Amino acid sequence: GAVVSQHPSWVICKSGTSVKIECRSLDFQATTMFWYRQFPKQSLMLMATSNEGSKATYEQGVEKDKFLINHASLTLSTLTVTSAHPEDSSFYICSTRTSGSYEQYFGPGTRLTVT
Amino acid sequence: DAKTTQPNSMESNEEEPVHLPCNHSTISGTDYIHWYRQLPSQGPEYVIHGLTSNVNNRMASLAIAEDRKSSTLILHRATLRDAAVYYCILRPPSTSGTYKYIFGTGTRLKVLA
Numbered sequence: 001g002a003v004v005s006q007h008p009s010w011v012i013c014k015s016g017t018s019v020k021i022e023c024r025s026l027d028f029q030a031t032t033m034f035w036y037r038q039f040p041k042q043s044l045m046l047m048a049t050s051n052e053g054s055k056a057t058y059e060q061g062v063e064k065d066k067f068l069i070n071h072a073s074l075t076l077s078t079l080t081v082t083s084a085h086p087e088d089s090s091f092y093i094c095s096t097r098t099s100g101s102y103e104q105y106f107g108p109g110t111r112l113t114v115t
Numbered sequence: 116d117a118k119t120t121q122p123n124s125m126e127s128n129e130e131e132p133v134h135l136p137c138n139h140s141t142i143s144g145t146d147y148i149h150w151y152r153q154l155p156s157q158g159p160e161y162v163i164h165g166l167t168s169n170v171n172n173r174m175a176s177l178a179i180a181e182d183r184k185s186s187t188l189i190l191h192r193a194t195l196r197d198a199a200v201y202y203c204i205l206r207p208p209s210t211s212g213t214y215k216y217i218f219g220t221g222t223r224l225k226v227l228a
Contacts, residue, residue, distance in 0.1 A: 106158030
């Protein structure tokens with residue numbers, strides 16, 4: 001199957017700082033990318049959908065000014081958590097799809113810890 | 116968005132078959148039924164999907180009820196590596212223009228040696 005990578009795999013940052021997470025599709029062009037957040041022992045919660053070259057669509061309750069998404073190319077999307085706080089500590093997962101595919105390809109996830 | 120209901124957890128003995136149920140009584144006629152699984156500290160991975168007919172692949176089988184209001188993921192011989200959270204997800208058709216997944220709570224499968 002398609003390969004999706006995320007960088008970094010884990011990150012620890014101080015409260016008030018910003019953190020950028022990258023999601024790359026390594027062997028195909030991803031027309032759409034999705035960002036999820038997962039708290040311990042909970043399910044994945046969709047945060048936003050991004051299409052290359054256009055603004056991301058955020059799910060209800062997700063602050064777009066806090067979680068900045070940039071999908072500048074068909075192989076890279078970034079999620080920036082601005083002014084991070086301890087409650088933002090979570091497992092962030094991206095997924096991608098390509099035109100004509102019936103499945104989504106998920107990245108390995110990025111564990112963010114805000115101290 | 117149509118919702119799915121799954122048992123929170125199930126246990127199985129190694130080398131035995133496992134039947135993971137999913138209820139989706141509000142499924143629309145064009146929604147696909149997708150199954151993914153998530154191993155600890157990893158992103159989900161695709162398992163199988165179907166629309167109306169039962170499906171088989173190298174990982175599992177998917178049995179879909181005739182009225183499509185429920186489905187069952189079948190692992191024919193569970194191994195320790197199958198211990199994961201299994202998610203049943205309804206996906207609208209591509210013609211709807213939306214491809215987002217709404218994850219339910221999933222079923223945490225524990226495989227006993």
